[in-house]
Amino acid sequence: MKRITALLHAHRMSDIVHALEALGERRISIVHSTGLLRASSAREQDYSVQLGERVTQEIQLDVFCEADRVEDIVALLRQHGRTGPHNSGWIFVSAVEQGIPIADPAG
Numbered sequence: 001m002k003r004i005t006a007l008l009h010a011h012r013m014s015d016i017v018h019a020l021e022a023l024g025e026r027r028i029s030i031v032h033s034t035g036l037l038r039a040s041s042a043r044e045q046d047y048s049v050q051l052g053e054r055v056t057q058e059i060q061l062d063v064f065c066e067a068d069r070v071e072d073i074v075a076l077l078r079q080h081g082r083t084g085p086h087n088s089g090w091i092f093v094s095a096v097e098q099g100i101p102i103a104d105p106a107g
Contacts, residue, residue: 001064001065001066001067001095001096001097001098001099002064002065002066002067002069002070002093002094002095002096003062003063003064003093003094003095003096004062004063004064004065004070004073004074004077004091004092004093005060005061005062005091005092005093005094006059006060006061006062006063006077006081006089006090006091006092007033007035007037007058007059007060007089007090008058008059008061008077008081008088008089009037009044009056009058009059009081009083009088009089010032010044010057010058010059011044011083012059012080012081012082012083012088013030013059013061015080016061016076016077016080016081017030019076019079019080020063020073020076023069023072023073023076025063025065025069025073027063027064027065027099028061028062028063028064029061029062029064030059030060030061030062031059031060031061031062032057032058032059033058033059033060034046034048034055034056034057034058035055035056035058036053036055036056037056037058037087037088037089038056038086038087039054039056044056044057045057058089061077064096064099070093074091074093077091078091
């Protein structure tokens with residue numbers, strides 16, 4: 001099993017989630033975050049007093065999938081996450097030792 005973590009611009013999430021659902025992927029986690037991605041527009045930016053610089057509203061998307069699905073999901077994220085010619089985010093792939101469903105043990 002693999003964990004694909006992507007740091008993406010928030011305004012791309014609707015297209016990405018719909019595309020993941022179309023592939024049958026449902027083991028996803030979405031966390032709103034603040035980071036240093038290059039902003040697509042001024043509306044995406046805030047000033048962080050703690051960091052002393054402009055920050056961008058981002059999404060950390062985690063997709064948990066079987067190893068043979070990684071290439072398709074990474075291609076999807078690159079296609080739908082792109083915001084222009086500059087770097088639009090990052091994708092990281094790591095191994096997951098085990099995934100255990102939270103369910104009734106009897107059924």
